[in-house]
Amino acid sequence: AAKNQGRSRYSYFSPSMQEAAQARMRLVNDLRGAVAGDQFCVHYQPIVQLATGAIHKAEALIRWQHPVRGLVNPAEFIPIAEDTGMIVDIGNWVFREAARQAARWRALHHAEFQISVNKSPVQFHRVGHDYAAWLAYLQELGLPGQNVVVEITEGLLMDNSSAVTGQLLAFRDAGIQVALDDFGTGYSALSYLQKFDIDYLKIDRAFVHDLAPDSSNTALCEAIIVMAHKLGIKVVAEGVETEQQRSLLAAAGCDYGQGYLFSRPVPADEFEALLQLSP
Ligand code: C2E
Numbered sequence: 001a002a003k004n005q006g007r008s009r010y011s012y013f014s015p016s017m018q019e020a021a022q023a024r025m026r027l028v029n030d031l032r033g034a035v036a037g038d039q040f041c042v043h044y045q046p047i048v049q050l051a052t053g054a055i056h057k058a059e060a061l062i063r064w065q066h067p068v069r070g071l072v073n074p075a076e077f078i079p080i081a082e083d084t085g086m087i088v089d090i091g092n093w094v095f096r097e098a099a100r101q102a103a104r105w106r107a108l109h110h111a112e113f114q115i116s117v118n119k120s121p122v123q124f125h126r127v128g129h130d131y132a133a134w135l136a137y138l139q140e141l142g143l144p145g146q147n148v149v150v151e152i153t154e155g156l157l158m159d160n161s162s163a164v165t166g167q168l169l170a171f172r173d174a175g176i177q178v179a180l181d182d183f184g185t186g187y188s189a190l191s192y193l194q195k196f197d198i199d200y201l202k203i204d205r206a207f208v209h210d211l212a213p214d215s216s217n218t219a220l221c222e223a224i225i226v227m228a229h230k231l232g233i234k235v236v237a238e239g240v241e242t243e244q245q246r247s248l249l250a251a252a253g254c255d256y257g258q259g260y261l262f263s264r265p266v267p268a269d270e271f272e273a274l275l276q277l278s279p
């Protein structure tokens with residue numbers, strides 16, 4: 001009887017599940033329209049050198065302006081874009097947009113300005129899809145690879161496929177830097193840091209959030225920073241929201257901070273204004 005009950009409970013869509021499935025299908029359709037119809041833009045969030053307060057870099061973050069729903073969160077549509085493969089076109093678009101801006105900001109402000117672009121594992125797995133085109137576009141812009149950082153997640157490094165290692169090596173050859181995003185939330189297998197020659201490690205904002213003097217998270221952040229530096233890796237703290245977090249991170253030797261304390265992600269023209277004010 002229990003088994004039957006279990007079956008009747010789990011094998012049919014409940015009305016709310018049906019609604020969720022329909023909402024998702026609508027979102028998939030809308031997303032196709034968005035790709036075709038100019039509904040995306042890129043916002044830029046400063047990455048600040050903690051010792052000086054200078055803006056050295058920015059992370060490019062996609063924004064979707066839905067004609068009816070307004071701004072839709074990447075957390076809501078990026079997973080759908082990944083499942084459907086649309087992330088490849090979307091990711092190519094973000095890369096070109098961000099690289100074009102970076103070429104401008106590099107010329108206007110600082111030869112070492114870096115733009116950070118997220119690249120999801122799905123993008124790596126469309127074999128031969130686009131990374132050569134990314135490199136060609138940098139050439140076209142005259143933007144050196146050294147001015148570009150690709151943000152990957154820990155899961156990708158667990159993957160030994162030639163699609164992944166080949167692209168990472170090609171990026172490396174072109175001078176492109178690699179950042180490990182959301183560090184601490186995944187496997188955090190330290191051996192991968194060495195194996196893949198990571199340039200930056202981004203401490204996930206979950207750890208930064210609970211920083212307080214003498215907290216265990218503070219000890220954890222300090223240990224991550226020491227370890228990263230021993231491996232020649234620079235550290236970015238994500239989600240820095242308070243002055244206390246900033247000063248604890250700076251005291252721990254963290255290289256860079258990113259978060260609402262400095263600025264939310266903003267449109268390109270607003271970012272450019274911030275850059276002009278930067279020390
Ligand atoms: P992420 O790469 O870890 O990006 C950082 C996220 O933290 C951004 O969320 C940013 O707005 C948010 N954030 C920054 N500072 C603070 C802070 O002080 N407090 C809090 N609470 N949050 C802060 P966003 O823009 O909503 O993006 C979410 C995720 O979506 C990103 O996480 C990234 O994984 C993905 N994503 C965004 N744009 C792209 C893209 O162009 N391509 C790909 N593949 N993924 C993207």
Ligand code: MG
Nearest residue numbers: 059118151181
């Ligand atoms: Mg990121």
Ligand code: MG
Nearest residue numbers: 181182202238
């Ligand atoms: Mg992150």
Ligand code: MG
Nearest residue numbers: 197198199232
């Ligand atoms: Mg390195």
